[in-house]
Amino acid sequence: MGRHKSDQLNVSSEIGRLRRLLVHSPDSGLGKVVPSKAQDWLFEDIVHLDTIRKKEYDYYTKILLYFLDPPTIKGRLHEIDDEKNNRNFYKPGHKGFFKSDKVIELQWLLADILEDREIRLKLIASVCAIENCTYETEKLLTTFGAVQLANIFITGSLDDDRNMLFPPIPNFIFTRDIGIVINDFILLNKPARKARTREALLAKYIFFNHPFFRKYHDNIIELPDTPLHFLLPKESDDKKITLEGGDVMVVTESHVLIGVSERTTMAAAHKAINILFEKNVVKKITIIKIPKKRDFMHIDTIFTQVKRNVWVLLGSFSRKAVKRENADTVQRILEGNVKKDDALKIIQFKKKDVENPKYFDNLEDLLADISKNDLESNEPVRFIYSGNNEFPFDAREQWTDSCNLLALKEGLVLGYDRNDKTVEAFRENGFNIIAAEDLLEQLENGKTDMDEMEDTLIVMPSAELSRARGGFHCMSMPLLRDDIE
Numbered sequence: 001m002g003r004h005k006s007d008q009l010n011v012s013s014e015i016g017r018l019r020r021l022l023v024h025s026p027d028s029g030l031g032k033v034v035p036s037k038a039q040d041w042l043f044e045d046i047v048h049l050d051t052i053r054k055k056e057y058d059y060y061t062k063i064l065l066y067f068l069d070p071p072t073i074k075g076r077l078h079e080i081d082d083e084k085n086n087r088n089f090y091k092p093g094h095k096g097f098f099k100s101d102k103v104i105e106l107q108w109l110l111a112d113i114l115e116d117r118e119i120r121l122k123l124i125a126s127v128c129a130i131e132n133c134t135y136e137t138e139k140l141l142t143t144f145g146a147v148q149l150a151n152i153f154i155t156g157s158l159d160d161d162r163n164m165l166f167p168p169i170p171n172f173i174f175t176r177d178i179g180i181v182i183n184d185f186i187l188l189n190k191p192a193r194k195a196r197t198r199e200a201l202l203a204k205y206i207f208f209n210h211p212f213f214r215k216y217h218d219n220i221i222e223l224p225d226t227p228l229h230f231l232l233p234k235e236s237d238d239k240k241i242t243l244e245g246g247d248v249m250v251v252t253e254s255h256v257l258i259g260v261s262e263r264t265t266m267a268a269a270h271k272a273i274n275i276l277f278e279k280n281v282v283k284k285i286t287i288i289k290i291p292k293k294r295d296f297m298h299i300d301t302i303f304t305q306v307k308r309n310v311w312v313l314l315g316s317f318s319r320k321a322v323k324r325e326n327a328d329t330v331q332r333i334l335e336g337n338v339k340k341d342d343a344l345k346i347i348q349f350k351k352k353d354v355e356n357p358k359y360f361d362n363l364e365d366l367l368a369d370i371s372k373n374d375l376e377s378n379e380p381v382r383f384i385y386s387g388n389n390e391f392p393f394d395a396r397e398q399w400t401d402s403c404n405l406l407a408l409k410e411g412l413v414l415g416y417d418r419n420d421k422t423v424e425a426f427r428e429n430g431f432n433i434i435a436a437e438d439l440l441e442q443l444e445n446g447k448t449d450m451d452e453m454e455d456t457l458i459v460m461p462s463a464e465l466s467r468a469r470g471g472f473h474c475m476s477m478p479l480l481r482d483d484i485e
Contacts, residue, residue: 027151
């Protein structure tokens with residue numbers, strides 16, 4: 001496209017070498033999720049906070065730092081592990097926090113902008129309006145410093161245990177959903193659920209006010225609501241503008257995928273197509289409409305990219321599943337009467353000819369087309385299936401994010417260790433499998449260089465993390481990737 005490449009913020013693929021991303025470490029708000037509110041707060045279950053922090057997410061943080069910012073962690077593993085009781089290395093508000101400019105913590109970005117008195121007062125007023133706080137509570141919040149106030153806005157608490165002012169935002173760990181970087185533009189989300197409204201507000205203030213993003217202000221895209229959206233009845237939710245980052249994938253500099261799902265509406269996809277084309281952000285956009293089911297949630301729960309010619313995919317969206325090749329006549333007729341909302345629909349628009357879109361029957365055909373024609377891969381396109389395409393493991397492991405992988409670079413991906421059959425499928429496709437703990441030991445001893453690793457699935461501890469219904473693709477917002485050669 002000839003656009004100048006930024007050395008700070010630019011994403012033109014799912015698999016280019018990762019250089020910088022946004023994350024949020026599990027906070028005490030996760031430990032406040034109670035059974036009666038779990039589903040309202042988009043959780044299927046309550047999770048054990050200490051296990052997530054000390055035995056699972058910590059590995060993620062360490063792997064990211066070793067890959068993206070080695071000086072912050074090299075030679076310090078034993079020292080860091082000795083601090084497990086006070087965990088200063090992982091606390092955004094502590095002077096011992098790692099504070100990397102490559103693995104960027106949202107909470108300290110928020111604390112940075114709250115140092116500005118005008119921004120602090122505006123955010124206090126906005127959060128209190130959203131959460132229906134009393135005037136006394138609003139006055140109380142003005143007495144806190146930036147670091148403590150950032151923690152309160154995220155956890156809802158004045159401290160880690162009691163004195164809650166308003167609900168936590170436990171989904172803030174899923175940073176992919178607050179926005180998505182497309183080339184050097186940032187597309188902000190519009191959450192579908194009330195539980196994520198405060199996340200969107202905090203993210204908006206960060207992107208528009210933090211010095212890190214200052215030169216990109218003109219490249220921040222917000223999707224406006226449809227006219228008179230507030231007059232629409234509840235049953236017209238499809239006409240409202242809701243979009244989350246898990247439904248947006250940048251597969252090449254010119255091509256973006258947008259999912260229409262439980263969380264992203266067709267109206268939002270329509271609006272995004274028009275804006276992205278008008279601003280000349282991309283030249284091609286493919287809409288992938290999937291069934292509106294909690295099982296799937298976003299398109300990145302049913303497929304992600306591993307290499308330019310390799311994808312991990314839920315088999316029920318494969319060619320065979322769509323064509324029903326083995327079905328008898330009666331079965332084809334019966335299953336042909338599927339609800340319109342449950343039907344898979346894939347439509348591809350090109351900016352230069354929007355009136356003549358291209359249609360795909362199934363995900364395999366679309367992903368193969370991307371590999372062959374967009375990415376010009378000369379190797380056969382391969383699909384690694386959730387649960388090794390065996391029932392019931394395919395559905396079980398998709399539920400625990402077997403398809404939701406984060407590529408650190410082409411062929412080097414992070415996934416959950418609990419998805420045994422999917423791990424088996426990776427091994428059968430020639431991938432090395434290594435546990436995060438073993439990899440960290442090798443990195444610390446200088447026996448391994450992650451830049452030299454190829455075709456490897458790094459499996460991470462996941463008993464509790466997986467119960468939060470999001471994998472490492474969800475728990476990352478890439479800000480900078482190298483272009484694919």
